[in-house]
Amino acid sequence: xxxxxxxxxxxxxxxxxxxxxxxxxxxxxxxxxxxxxxxxxxxxxxxxxxxxxxxxxxxxxxxxxxxxxxxxxxxxxxxxxxxxxxxxxxxxxxxxxxxxxxxxxxxxxxxxxxxxxxxxxxxxxxxxxxxxxxxxxxxxxxxxxxxxxxxxxxxxxxxxxxxxxxxxxxxxxxxxxxxxxxxxxxxxxxxxxxxxxxxxxxxxxxxxxxxxxxxxxxxxxxxxxxxxxxxxxxxxxxxxxxxxxxxxxxxxxxxxxxxxxxxxxxxxxxxxxxxxxxxxxxxxxxxxxxxxxxxxxxxxxxxxxxxxxxxxx
Amino acid sequence: xxxxxxxxxxxxxxxxxxxxxxxxxxxxxxxxxxxxxxxxxxxxxxxxxxxxxxxxxxxxxxxxxxxxxxxxxxxxxxxxxxxxxxxxxxxxxxxxxxxxxxxxxxxxxxxxxxxxxxxxxxxxxxxxxxxxxxxxxxxxxxxxxxxxxxxxxxxxxxxxxxxxxxxxxxxxxxxxxxxxxxxxxxxxxxxxxxxxxxxxxxxxxxxxxxxxxxxxxxxxxxxxxxxxxxxxxxxxxxxxxxxxxxxxxxxxxxxxxxxxxxxxxxxxxxxxxxxxxxxxxxxxxxxxxxxxxxxxxxxxxxxxxxxxxxxxx
Numbered sequence: 015x016x017x018x019x020x021x022x023x024x025x026x027x028x029x030x031x032x033x034x035x036x037x038x039x040x041x042x043x044x045x046x047x048x049x050x051x052x053x054x055x056x057x058x059x060x061x062x063x064x065x066x067x068x069x070x071x072x073x074x075x076x077x078x079x080x081x082x083x084x085x086x087x088x089x090x091x092x093x094x095x096x097x098x099x100x101x102x103x104x105x106x107x108x109x110x111x112x113x114x115x116x117x118x119x120x121x122x123x124x125x126x127x128x129x130x131x132x133x134x135x136x137x138x139x140x141x142x143x144x145x146x147x148x149x150x151x152x153x154x155x156x157x158x159x160x161x162x163x164x165x166x167x168x169x170x171x172x173x174x175x176x177x178x179x180x181x182x183x184x185x186x187x188x189x190x191x192x193x194x195x196x197x198x199x200x201x202x203x204x205x206x207x208x209x210x211x212x213x214x215x216x217x218x219x220x221x222x223x224x225x226x227x228x229x230x231x232x233x234x235x236x237x238x239x240x241x242x243x244x245x246x247x248x249x250x251x252x253x254x255x256x257x258x259x260x261x262x263x264x265x266x267x268x269x270x271x272x273x274x275x276x277x278x279x280x281x282x283x284x285x286x287x288x289x290x291x292x293x294x295x296x297x298x299x300x301x302x303x304x305x306x307x308x309x310x311x312x313x314x315x316x317x318x319x320x321x322x323x324x325x326x327x
Numbered sequence: 328x329x330x331x332x333x334x335x336x337x338x339x340x341x342x343x344x345x346x347x348x349x350x351x352x353x354x355x356x357x358x359x360x361x362x363x364x365x366x367x368x369x370x371x372x373x374x375x376x377x378x379x380x381x382x383x384x385x386x387x388x389x390x391x392x393x394x395x396x397x398x399x400x401x402x403x404x405x406x407x408x409x410x411x412x413x414x415x416x417x418x419x420x421x422x423x424x425x426x427x428x429x430x431x432x433x434x435x436x437x438x439x440x441x442x443x444x445x446x447x448x449x450x451x452x453x454x455x456x457x458x459x460x461x462x463x464x465x466x467x468x469x470x471x472x473x474x475x476x477x478x479x480x481x482x483x484x485x486x487x488x489x490x491x492x493x494x495x496x497x498x499x500x501x502x503x504x505x506x507x508x509x510x511x512x513x514x515x516x517x518x519x520x521x522x523x524x525x526x527x528x529x530x531x532x533x534x535x536x537x538x539x540x541x542x543x544x545x546x547x548x549x550x551x552x553x554x555x556x557x558x559x560x561x562x563x564x565x566x567x568x569x570x571x572x573x574x575x576x577x578x579x580x581x582x583x584x585x586x587x588x589x590x591x592x593x594x595x596x597x598x599x600x601x602x603x604x605x606x607x608x609x610x611x612x613x614x615x616x617x618x619x620x621x622x623x624x625x626x627x628x629x630x631x632x633x634x635x636x637x638x639x640x
Contacts, residue, residue: 037442038452050453056452056457057452057459059453087440087443090442090445091443091445093414093457093459094410094411094459096459119433119435120400122398122400123497124498126348126398126400126401129403130403130404132403132404132405137370137404137405139351139368139372139373144369144370146370146409147406157468157504158496158501159502160500161499161500162500183436187472190533191469191470191471191529191533192470195511196507196526197509210510264436
């Protein structure tokens with residue numbers, strides 16, 4: 015979907031993605047109480063309120079943003095009903111023409127990664143094919159190395175889908191492992207800094223390799239990278255080193271990064287990344303300056319974000 | 328559950344865990360055809376065959392092994408029905424007194440990891456508490472660092488549950504990132520090898536720190552480590568360096584490691600790890616030397632594995 019994503023971003027002039035990461039606390043009282051009165055204090059009630067909340071947001075933003083990114087953890091927390099709400103959300107978003115980036119951060123050894131790749135490839139059961147997850151892209155974790163990633167690249171090779179590999183995440187502790195300076199195992203002592211790279215650069219190099227045969231019409235690969243907006247210098251550095259890596263950028267807004275921090279994440283054509291905001295959009299109705307109802311507030315916040323981002327392009 | 332796990336291992340004299348990782352290919356024809364004829368070629372049929380398969384295995388091994396480890400990818404592949412089969416499997420295993428290690432390899436930034444921690448802590452909805460996943464432990468991915476792990480340690484602090492952090496995985500490509508020699512960012516050049524550690528040692532140090540206040544009666548922590556059986560020297564090295572880390576050990580059997588490879592993973596009391604076998608047990612009915620039916624074959628293979636493991640203790 016890398017070409018489709020770039021074209022949608024340009025058509026809408028909006029390099030942003032709305033993170034559909036609901037929590038009970040984000041749901042307006044009236045919506046929460048309606049679900050609880052209908053289903054009792056159950057996971058089913060939470061699933062219902064998440065779904066109504068997401069649908070209202072999707073209805074108000076589908077024509078101005080290219081994609082949504084539901085974070086599966088928020089749904090998994092509520093067990094089977096939660097997962098159902100995730101699936102109905104991806105299905106509804108797809109039906110509205112939105113691209114869906116499933117933020118699932120899966121990663122495992124080859125035979126298991128093959129099963130996880132079903133998120134994208136679908137499954138075949140006794141000759142019948144199903145796409146059960148309705149995701150155009152998912153995020154994946156690189157810690158297990160190439161044999162844990164190949165099943166995903168194999169799955170998307172002939173599909174209009176993509177993956178985003180976690181390279182440098184937006185959270186403060188990302189430095190603990192991702193910033194360690196690494197040399198190949200077995201290197202002699204007295205290694206100079208020129209040969210040492212932070213782990214995130216090593217991972218970006220692997221990510222580029224994994225996607226090297228999956229380049230679309232605009233020069234970007236179907237294997238993208240997650241790079242946090244909270245690390246402006248890292249983003250700029252990786253943009254220069256890896257022109258083929260399209261970035262999925264979390265950390266904007268609620269996590270602290272501003273549009274100005276993102277200037278270096280784009281290339282000279284104003285391409286190369288899509289920026290996520292979750293709370294800043296979906297919980298915008300709680301801000302006095304924006305106000306009720308949920309969907310209109312999300313639209314206002316999304317348009318505000320678009321304006322801020324396009325200023326730095 | 329660290330004390331409970333150790334006591335169950337000693338009571339049954341069996342440091343092994345059965346990986347419940349079904350695939351359609353592992354299901355005997357008669358069981359597969361029955362489900363397809365009842366539900367058609369659907370995900371529901373696959374969920375049903377997985378459940379019947381798992382129940383037959385659980386019925387035949389629950390009195391001789393301390394734990395099962397369902398791999399959620401195998402179920403997620405089949406969407407909502409698949410996740411239901413996972414949940415009914417964890418529920419059934421729990422009802423038979425087995426400890427359940429959910430092999431979910433989740434990991435994300437703090438607010439999201441908090442939601443994933445619901446796997447262990449359960450959820451509270453309008454004052455009512457639910458344990459929706461029936462897992463005594465789960466596996467977690469360390470790539471995001473401390474703030475992605477603290478929500479899990481917080482969740483298990485006052486519960487009889489635990490987590491296993493991926494330290495050194497069993498797959499061939501695990502070397503690509505996990506074996507890189509790393510020094511802290513900002514170290515000067517000319518660093519000697521004495522200060523450089525492979526990433527898996529850095530992660531093991533973090534894992535020890537994360538669990539340092541969660542030590543049970545036998546000196547092991549509720550924060551354990553995944554260390555692949557396919558790396559005997561690494562296992563021995565980590566055992567010596569980190570006496571408080573209990574190891575969950577994949578890679579035995581079908582992936583190539585033997586009992587002899589595992590000698591160094593145990594401490595001098597014969598404690599310190601639990602060894603997983605998946606295909607070797609649950610698909611044992613396919614081996615001519617063992618034969619049909621599924622449950623009896625799994626029991627025979629599990630007893631064989633127990634005998635092999637106890638020889639090296």
